Amino acid sequence: MKRSRFRFVHLSDTHIQPELGAPQAWQKAIRSINALQPSPAFVTTGGDLVMDAQAVDRARAILQFRLFREGIDRLRVPVYHTFGNRDAYGWRRDDAADNLPGFGKQMFQRMLGQRETYLSFDYLHWHFVILDSIRYNPPADWVAEIDEQQLEWLSRDLARVGKQRPIVLITHVPLFTIFPQYDAGTTVAPSEKIIVRNAKEVRSLYKDYNVRAVLQGHTHVVEECTYTGTRYITSGAVCGEWWRGPRSGVHPEGFVVLDCDGEDLKWQYVSYGWKAQTG
Template identity: 30%
Template structure:
């Protein structure tokens, strides 16, 4: 992967759906609210992740319901944490196209621009014998309108940095959570061009911090490198002189908020919950809203009222 020719590929500003009122937020369930030491400008991010669109298990019907619940919620930007389709990985691109068609219908119903991170399931044909895909990201990038898999988007006073946290590796595991040296160099370049006082939001599919496996298995359980970004600490160290209040994460289908030394690592649950078969641990079918206002960071996760079918 080459460095993008423009220092901030895909950068643009969006201010939309303001002034719609707060009535649509009535179903929000507050999960965590915390003060921050340095005053941050206001921001509202509508965030969802792990859609896993598929034709069965009534997923298209559920996606229509999710879109209807999300559409009226006012936000400055809408972000998706990846895994918008259910197959990917071992499936050829031809098998993935119909799943992107289903996801397209969700986006049409949502009726709002969305910035996407790439998830592991969005990569097609990694191990499709006998012809593995030369570029497993190509299909998802084309269907989602992504110019670069990692890029920046400015919204209000914030810079959103969207990372590509899935690295394809040989062997049966297929991928790991990892930020490549080329991408780290890009991060350093972006930060060199970003004022230190400008707050940054990171979006990554595979998480940088999580207690998911400790909750699922044992307090002593250790996350493997296909569940968490292996070199997360190295990447976070690049931001040591910058304001990084929030890291938005996906992949583990859990609703989780970790406040670590003033940095908020937010696991965004899942539109599909437990792969459309019911809640995953205690996380229901849902989406979230990140609100930064009055020197407070607040994360709310909203179930959209779906019950597993089939």
């Protein structure tokens, strides 16, 4: 078999908004990706593309998605999007209702032109799976969970691919992380909004497959954990600490560049040189 060698970029937690110079920073990040050598074959996003669509009015939500599109549309390669909790329109509004135009995940789907919030695709010998880790919890909340319909789909998708090909999973909320330990302390139970609450069940579906990595977002930190041979890579944030500097004073604004060679995967976190405009 011919050796597969390619590069791709995973960028997560852009949290785009009109304030704090975020649109300018976003364009700077895009220019940095376009300037990479070698160039990426494609880009995946990690969710929380906008600052917040849950509690704002329709005009504000649409503005944020448009600002996101103004950047992402400048990329010269295909882009595959992951849904994040902040991308859900109207879930935390007082008038939250299914008949609200664009409600929930519909605005994300329409504004980005991506029909599904979970999907899979192939690139050369590698298989990529984007999961939707966000479930509506009425009347005005959400939890991190891979629902039953999606679990059944994932089981079929993996069976179709087989146990030999290298696989990368992508999720907004982590399936495995030690973030709660160094953020809140070892005696504090992790929230169902920090780790996918049925992560053990999800992992059981792919434990016998060749899952080389799981790319995660949500916490804005740069982290790698390895468990039963799978690398869980938490991908920092384009926005750092929500456009107010590096996350926790440590993790700068940036994105992940991944290089695949055969079945090997190497990654690096790339800062695009943004300085927060908080004055």
